[in-house]
Amino acid sequence: MNKNGKPRIIYPFGDKTTSIPMEDYQIDCQVFDSKNALENAVKEQWENKGLVVLVNTGMQHLSELQGWGEMIFRDFTTYEGGSAPRSKWSDKVFGIDDTPSNIDMCYHNEACYLPTFPRCFVIGSLACPREGGKTLASNNEVTSEAILATQVGQALKKKGMRYIRNMTDKYAGDQLVYKHWQDTFYTDSREEAEKYVKAQGWDYKWLPNGTLRT
Structure with a gap:
């Protein structure tokens, strides 16, 4: 719950x-x-x-x-x-x-x-x-071995994976919200958020509605 x-x-x-x-x-x-x-x-x-x-x-x-x-x-x-x-x-x-x-x-x-x-x-x-209220736990080593034994697993190992995140602007009004970039980086400053993003080596883009896409 x-x-x-x-x-x-x-x-x-x-x-x-x-x-x-x-x-x-x-x-x-x-x-x-x-x-x-x-x-x-x-x-x-x-x-x-x-x-x-x-x-x-x-x-x-x-x-x-x-x-x-x-x-x-x-x-x-x-x-x-x-x-x-x-x-x-x-x-x-x-x-x-x-x-x-x-x-x-x-x-x-x-x-x-x-x-x-x-x-x-x-x-x-x-x-x-x-x-x-169940808490799920698994053995990651066994899981990884099972995935790597498949063609999909080998493709992931070779090519890697890209994550695209869209973090909304807390002050932009009516948007579908999961988590705002202000709450993600504990700041209201775009400059401070960009410092963190750049330090991670991420590509990023500010969208017209204030959303930060990484």
């Missing part, structure tokens, strides 16, 4: 059963006598399995997610340049429920359109919905 109480549908691909037993990845935080012992268990599982599901954390606010993430890594990034609307729970913790309810949330890799993207990330919630 999004923050307006509307269903947020995330579509998996294929018609086969893709569920894995989540219990194989769970760590119950209540069974540890010390934070150090818990942290060691989290690190070990992350290194061995690449997925950690924490339960009974006692978390009271989503800003606390950063502390859990710091058990594994410290080099948190900002969300500058990201394409999805994001509210902020703290300096390094962002909401994922701000996408307009008419937009379907497809299964995806986070920020794959940026020159650098997360090697891992932490997600969490304070309450579980009565129905739905």
